[in-house]
Amino acid sequence: MKQIVILSGKGGTGKTSLTAALAHEAADLHRLVLADADVDAANLEILLKTTKLEEFYFTGGYKAEIDSVKCTGCGRCVDVCRFNAVIPPDSSENTYRINRIACEGCNSCVYQCPLNAIASARTTAGAWFVSGSVYGTLYHAEMKAGEENSGKLVTTVKNAAINKSREIPESILMVDGPPGIGCPVIAACAGADLAVISTEPGVSAIHDLERILETVKHFGIPPAVCINRSDINPGKTLKIEGFCKQDGIPLLGRIPYDPNVTRSMSKGLPVNSFDPSSPASIAISRIWEAIYSLIGKGLDSIGSEPLRPQA
Ligand code: SF4
Numbered sequence: 001m002k003q004i005v006i007l008s009g010k011g012g013t014g015k016t017s018l019t020a021a022l023a024h025e026a027a028d029l030h031r032l033v034l035a036d037a038d039v040d041a042a043n044l045e046i047l048l049k050t051t052k053l054e055e056f057y058f059t060g061g062y063k064a065e066i067d068s069v070k071c072t073g074c075g076r077c078v079d080v081c082r083f084n085a086v087i088p089p090d091s092s093e094n095t096y097r098i099n100r101i102a103c104e105g106c107n108s109c110v111y112q113c114p115l116n117a118i119a120s121a122r123t124t125a126g127a128w129f130v131s132g133s134v135y136g137t138l139y140h141a142e143m144k145a146g147e148e149n150s151g152k153l154v155t156t157v158k159n160a161a162i163n164k165s166r167e168i169p170e171s172i173l174m175v176d177g178p179p180g181i182g183c184p185v186i187a188a189c190a191g192a193d194l195a196v197i198s199t200e201p202g203v204s205a206i207h208d209l210e211r212i213l214e215t216v217k218h219f220g221i222p223p224a225v226c227i228n229r230s231d232i233n234p235g236k237t238l239k240i241e242g243f244c245k246q247d248g249i250p251l252l253g254r255i256p257y258d259p260n261v262t263r264s265m266s267k268g269l270p271v272n273s274f275d276p277s278s279p280a281s282i283a284i285s286r287i288w289e290a291i292y293s294l295i296g297k298g299l300d301s302i303g304s305e306p307l308r309p310q311a
């Protein structure tokens with residue numbers, strides 16, 4: 001099994017569109033497994049036109065719960081809650097209640113209630129799914145608003161995808177990672193053979209790139225970079241390429257701005273399924289060849305790979 005994680009230092013760099021298009025490129029191999037690790041805003045399933053096969057609840061942290069029968073309305077819980085999560089009675093409600101989004105599960109009110117009217121209970125923080133698609137099985141999840149432990153949910157999704165990958169000889173596990181550099185990103189990266197980093201030539205591109213590169217290198221994952229919408233700011237694109245060259249990071253290719261990407265998304269399709277001859281599709285096909293070449297060489301060559309010639 002080879003594991004590829006697609007990342008970006010920030011959101012909005014076309015990471016999920018790229019993942020869907022790479023899945024389309026890799027589908028002919030018939031050994032692809034997919035995981036959407038962006039559990040706070042999962043949307044790979046839309047582009048892959050999946051069918052849900054299985055669903056599992058995901059339990060998260062703890063939240064306070066008030067037993068309105070035991071509560072005498074002394075108001076102590078309101079005083080001790082530092083997160084303003086206890087809602088006092090108003091004209092329409094005559095019991096104290098917990099704002100579950102604001103509650104941090106700190107247990108102060110549980111210990112301070114003189115009548116033991118507050119309990120700490122585990123929450124259902126979301127769900128994770130196994131879905132079928134023409135590209136391969138997709139593992140994905142949905143986190144409820146205000147819930148925590150998204151890193152743990154990413155690990156749950158990934159472990160299920162890894163188990164499936166082990167059933168398929170020489171499988172490729174493609175992981176659509178979350179944006180940023182936080183705990184869910186680290187969970188998405190764990191055990192990856194290659195981090196494909198999607199960047200754009202914006203004002204903060206190199207700053208964002210440095211942060212995500214530092215993160216993946218810290219965990220010993222070889223990175224490679226592709227530049228999306230590379231022609232919207234050619235000067236910045238050259239700076240990103242220079243930065244990669246200086247750091248010995250393989251450049252997988254440039255993807256030009258292409259209105260077919262937006263058109264394909266409105267149809268819920270990877271761009272190369274929508275129009276295989278569009279400029280973005282041709283560039284992504286070359287990027288997949290470069291990725292496949294890197295993972296095919298056992299990845300030992302990553303870091304010493306020469307920069308890919310640009311079309
Ligand atoms: S501290 Fe206990 S008894 Fe007092 S208002 Fe809160 S829940 Fe009710």
Ligand code: SF4
Binds near residue numbers: 083104108109110
């Ligand atoms: S558990 Fe902590 S955060 Fe939640 S309502 Fe009680 S005091 Fe507030």
